[in-house]
Amino acid sequence: GEKELLGLWMAQTEGAKFWLSVMNELKNRGVDDIFIACCDGLKGFPEAIEAVYPKTQVQLCIVHQIRHSLRYVNWKQRKTIAADLKLIYGAATRAEAEQALEDFAVKWDAEHPTISRSWRANWERLSVFFDYPVEIRKAIYTTNAIESLNASLRKITKTRRSFPNDEAVMKVLYLALHQASKKWTMPIRNWKPAMAQFEIMYQDRI
Structure with missing residues (x-):
């Protein structure tokens, strides 16, 4: 039940080709299998995951879907x-x-x-978490863990305002991530019941 950051990448654009290279790198580095991947629906990301890890269930982040749904809704509604x-x-x-x-x-x-229309178009990937018991669904259907980390990184880059080159940015972000990871001492909530479920559902893959 431990959190671990597997990498930091920089690119001009985020497309299917970029995400495929990221997933292939993880595979080559020893990530043999992924049971469930929760992502925010970035273009080409779910497809890249499924291309490299065909057995993986891809769950789109419910929080992102809600934000997208409410984007053009007036405040009264x-x-x-x-x-x-x-x-x-x-x-x-x-x-x-x-x-x-x-x-x-x-x-x-x-x-x-x-x-x-948006919910229906993405329903297959939005509804993956219904395959799991209630006590572990919240650990599956949101990218909140990485979102809080991203927020702290944005805060750091915002205070610096400018960097001489890409390498300088990467150094600052790497050090920030290294410091943040030191705080990940608590196990993931409800991990024991979740692991018990995973051992049954994925017994041939553990």
């Missing part, structure tokens, strides 16, 4: 729509979630048709 979205990802089963999505579409499609 935000709370209500957010509550209705929670009925989808907070459902007990995939079937109940799909019904909640249908109900959401009936209620909101006239004003905000793109919200349900």
Whole structure:
């Protein structure tokens, strides 16, 4: 139940080719298998994961999906729509979630048709966590762990404002990541019940 940062990469653009090179590097460095990968839907990232690790289940981050859904919603409706979205990802089963999505579409499609359309288009990867028990779903369906780390990195680069070259940026970020990783002393919450589930579900891969 330990967190570990596997790498730091820099590129001009984030596309399928870049993500494929990252995944191939991890594979070559000894990451033999990934059970579940949670990502934020960056273009080409899920496909790159599945190309290198065909058995991996890719879960799109629910938090990112909610933010995307609320991006163009006026503030008066935000709370209500957010509550209705929670009925989808907070459902007990995939079937109940799909019904909640249908109900959401009936209620909101006239004003905000793109919200349900986006959920439906990405449903296969948004609903992976329903295959798992409630106690470990929150560890699966969000990229919050890396998001908090990214926020601390943005804070550091913002205070510096300018760097002479890419190498200088990488050095600062590397040192910041090294310091942050020293604080990862607590095991991941609910890891024991999660591991018990994984040992059964992935017994031929552990």
